[in-house]
Amino acid sequence: MEYLTIFFGLMVVLFAIGIPIAISIGLTCLVVLVISGGWSAIPTELFALQMMRGLNNFPILAIPFFIFAASLMNVGTIASRIFNFANALVGHIRGGLGHVNVMASMIFSGMSSTAVADVAGLGQLELKAMRERGYPRRFAVGITGASSIISPMIPPSIALVVYGWQSGTSIASLFIAGLVPGVLVGLSLMMTSFVVSFWIPLPRSPWPGMRETLRLFWAAFPPLMTPMIIVGGIWSGIFTPTEAGAIASIYALFLGFVVYGDLNWKSLMEVLSQTVRFSSIILFIIAIATFYGWLLVRLRIPQELAMLLSGLDVSNMTILFAMVLFFLAIGCFMSVVEAILIFTPIFMLTIQALGIDPVYFGILMVLALSVGVITPPFGNVLFVLIEITGLPFEKVVAAVAPFIIPILLVIVLLVIFPGIVTFLPDLFSGR
Template sequence: MELLVLFIPLVLLLLMGVPVAVSLGTASLAYILVVGMPEVVVVHTMINGIDSFPLLAIPFFILAGHLMNTGGITTKIFNFARALVGWLPGGLGHVNVGASVIFAGMSGAAVADAGGLGNVEIKAMKDAGYDTDFSVGVTAASSTIGPIIPPSLPLVIYGVMASVSVGELFAAGLVPGVMMAISLMVMVAWISKKRGYPRDTKLDYCNVWTSFKAAALPLLTPCIIIGGISTGAFTPTEAAVAAVFYALALGLFVYRSLNWKHLVRVCVDTVETTASILMIVAAAAIFAWILSANQAATILGDTLLSISDNKTVVLLLIMLMVLLIGLFMETIAAITILVPVLLPVAETVGIDPVHLGIIIILNLMIGLLTPPVGMVLFVLSDVAKVRFEDCVRATMPFLVPLVIVLMLVALVPSVAMWLPQALYR
């Protein structure tokens, strides 16, 4: 019954539109006061929740993504993707997906992809005569590839919460990320054929080579990050720092597209984004601590195992739970609350923590595309100047390939696990 003191205020505050961090913190404080625990517990637990070296990767990956956006590098990536796959039927739809795959290796965040590349992609597709719903739908769906293909901010946070190697998580996300891209391109091809969308350009190897040379240096960013981590040259946190220095070098000295005014704005944006993320992590830490103190994981585990002790059934139940939570809660908050509760249950039935991490992030990425808290949809609603409801309808067809990939990754663990096992085990 005591947990009702925790959950009732949380639900009410979220329904009132109070920010997630404030809702979590307020609900946790209410519980602490009701049960008579000292208030200082809140402060200590929140500080301990963000006192982690791997979390330092978050501001640096965010900064690297902002530098790439501000420095005009996203345009070079888009042009390269256009030359590479624009000749396919529905060319700019495929370009949209391809550019997101490339940019995923730089930003690690779906909202950054939607806000950065989305502006370029939607404008280009509208100018070429593509329907607005198709432009918004494919842009929204392709942006979810960012947190799966390394580097990934959600995977960094999951790694910290689950005490799992971030390097293994990055490796495990690579194949599912590519599968997401391929499945979305199949959907794009089907819709394009149905609606009669044209090819954007002819396949011109000279154009491919020219655009590749223009984008070659930015394309090295994921190679530096992934190569450095997999060879042990640096940790994921150090890789994030390396990405920032590389982005700075490109913007300041190679392309000369950055100046001090740009840097100030980029730093301010990075501080704001990082602060909002870490506030959620800190507030969710005290919330998760209260759940652990009340043995919520044990209760949930006993409940799920009373339904079935079959590994596949338990996994499907976990996925359903994460999917429902993802409809109503922001990704970072959902990870920090769910992981301490679900991880012990998953380990009881033999689910690998790395595999569980990929499944949870994939589930939550689908949550970013669904109301009422679809952050990507809110961003694209602003970018495309269309109603939120229209964004929801436009995205629905593209949820089908994402759900198929999710089920495949969940039911065939080797899809995600063969690469980390080959590299790290």
């Protein structure tokens, strides 16, 4: 287990002093190789071969496709159509635009695939609407940031694709399993808005009537079909998760060019450039992390950890709570995808030895890590909100902090009642 300390401790130190995470992982692997004596026994060419093996994988191709589709959905009027439809549905309920904010994020999650994309796509629109209607800035910033973590849970989710590939778990089952927890997080935030409305004024919009609601639904209907096409196509066997990414990209192009006409060749080139940059970063990290995972297994670290934890005289629930606390802490310092790449190989044998469903564990892991995007010091969503609002870092953190409580309560609920996560995949698989 001494190698585990080196693996994790050295990598954290390198990351803390400002070295990019991919380089930190690579340097850690090289140091461990030298210390373990494996440097002389393992050909240096194996490093590059293992990196290529990680990228030469069909499911990984889904990542740039989903990034491309999400970027296309962020261009034009799709975000405003979703927001207007959500406002017609729940804007008249006590809590007003707080509910609209969450509902719009739940819908947009079916296209954005990441929390940062949700804030970048919907955040400015939501904050502008809440400011114009007299909502307290602190509440508006807090609910906007908190609602963004629904995106990694509702398909398509890049985090779930990466976990599925790393763990060998069905991506289709993960997509289905993420639906209920994602909705529960949304409902918990909406309940928080309802309760807060008794203490601070949260103006409500008048209900526009059934005719106008149906008109707004029809205006938002094409993008609303995106998650249905993806999940339905995967689960029915029409296409694989990777092919679903390609279908989502084609559908997004069709909406932008043909249905709405708000996509042009200039904006398409910008989207392609953004997709290449973002995909390159993720794929480079995946390549390095593949060698990291291979070295972990070679040094028998996951096997030793599994034997250690399975030999403890404690319940699985206690171990899961400990893992959740660990992931909540890790999420404060690493992005969700980076943490999944690093820790999935370490914990997979452990959860298998304990008899924990890998689909359930994946959802719990992604949700706990996702809280990190709205917590200091490295929460990506916090920095996007700073850019959008112009507020200082400490005020954005103070605004978001109270909304973390309902999200944590949902995580506790999922640990106590695993069936909340597993019943939909079991239902669709016939178990």
